[in-house]
Amino acid sequence: MALNKHTDQSPDAPATPSEESLRLDVSMSTRLLNSMKILEYSGHVSARLPGGDTFLVQPQNKSRAEVSSEDLLVCDLDGKVVAGTPGIKPPSEVFLHCEIYRARSDVNSIAHFHHDVTNVFTLVEDVPLLPFKNHAIRWKSGIPVHPDPAHVDDAERGRGIVKTLGPHHAMQIRAHGQIVTAETVRGVFIDSVHLVENAEAAYRAYSLGKPKPLTEEEIESFSHSFRRGHHIRKLWSYYTLGAIRDDVFPEAWTSGA
Template identity: 45%
Template structure:
């Protein structure tokens, strides 16, 4: 894997994160990660780093056990959520974990988030809701709640 690939992915994560903050999907919480091609490592932002001011230089390299291999600062607690997805879904290239107000509301009232626009056809069976915090996430509970789907609240 080339250094330019890693640099590009770092820049894309930082840009994506800042855009998600601007759109209200992330605030002080939430993370975007990307799988590094050909290795069991991901890129993710450090804990307690401003999402609104995130740069490519801030991004960590973390293994699938959550150990920081490159970069400054500890990995976020939610790294377990990301690595769980990457272990369970070898086809997953990126994971976005945010707290948009509307989807958070659906998770609190335990109601399915239904697709109501034509471009949301891929979510016609509703987006599943994971019944618990990321800190209590296990591979089994994630697989149960994803039920073979590619998205979850």
Template identity: 45%
Template sequence: MSAVDQGRLAEQIAAGTRMLVMEGILDYSGHISARVPGTDHVMIQSASDSRAELDPARILTVDMDGNVVRGDLKPPLELALHLEILRARPDVEAVLHCHMELAIAFTLMKGVTLQPMRARASRWASGIPTHPFPSLIRTTEQAQDLAKTLGEHHAALIRSHGMVLVAESVPGLFVDAVHFLENANQHMMVLQAGQEPLPLTDEEIAIISGPRDFHIAKLWNYYVRQGQSKGLIPEDWNTTV
């Protein structure tokens, strides 16, 4: 991967992180990781940098053993979470770990499972499992257990802690996070209305279609422009998809 392409990936991670803060999905903690194509390296932010002002020049590159190979800062405490999911899922290019409050709420209700309600939530038709370990995922063994809970799914909740999402790109990851929050909001609205949720059926999911690449590009560029208009995303960053 060329230096230009690596710079573009770092700018996508920084832009996606800032926009997730803008959307209330990230705050003072949480992180995006992404594979560096053609290598066994992963890009991720440092433990201490603000998510609201993440600078692509400060993003770290680490190897699959967690050693920093580019940058002079410390990686996040939960680096193992990212590495073990990426190790277990060669189909995944990007991972988000966050502490979405609404997602956590669905791990705190007896007999309630977050399910696909909105059309775009068909992304999680295979299920959204809950990992039972509520603490930080810091060790290789803890991360491997989480990766087993995630399995072949695209999302997993972490009991009383947060969640993980996986996708084929940073823009895809960001778009999925937006739709995950929308879906959780819709499910909660039904519960708060005192009604029984009616999740999408298998038959309904089977007829939901649409080009994912086009949808990701459309929403990513929309949110990038929002971020630029608010002064959160520099105009000269290469964030196009």
């Protein structure tokens, strides 16, 4: 079964994905994360469009379990809807997407969600979320915590998020949720899954006794053998084929341009 063509930082991938393929990837990632109880009733996945100054994001009131390619809005970096169904609003926290895309040219996709176990690490003193699983090498530089739990509902708060995120690939908002960034939509989906897996492993480790997170040397050893493009393709195939079997989305979506 052929999956839709997409850039994933591998030599055989096209340099720039089409808007059609991005719409499919955002829709599939949203439904997948919802089915895995990561996104659920709130949260959103976005994708930067070619050109860099606009992005795709789901409407505010569309169920994450039902979002489709044609539902997605096109927003500019000021949060204004420039294409989509008239009168339909973007998520109230659209500004976190706007400001991250404005500040980080390396970021082409963003996921924001509210996973309870992951969020627990923002609610206690001196218990940081550290790398406990090998795929947590993605966050070897750290997972910062933004101190303001408020919804990111204006550009100023969006710029505060950017300041906390810095050069990292994931962050937490205290008592609120998570933000994951990546170079592709499929990458942001896989990273979101791994962030939650890592948090759940850390939670169990802390509950058993003194934790032993991965050392810098161990992380470095994983880095030498880790092929990100291959890893993304492998897991995307695994999760999408399972989603077709479970009727999360139709098989036709995986053969798009």
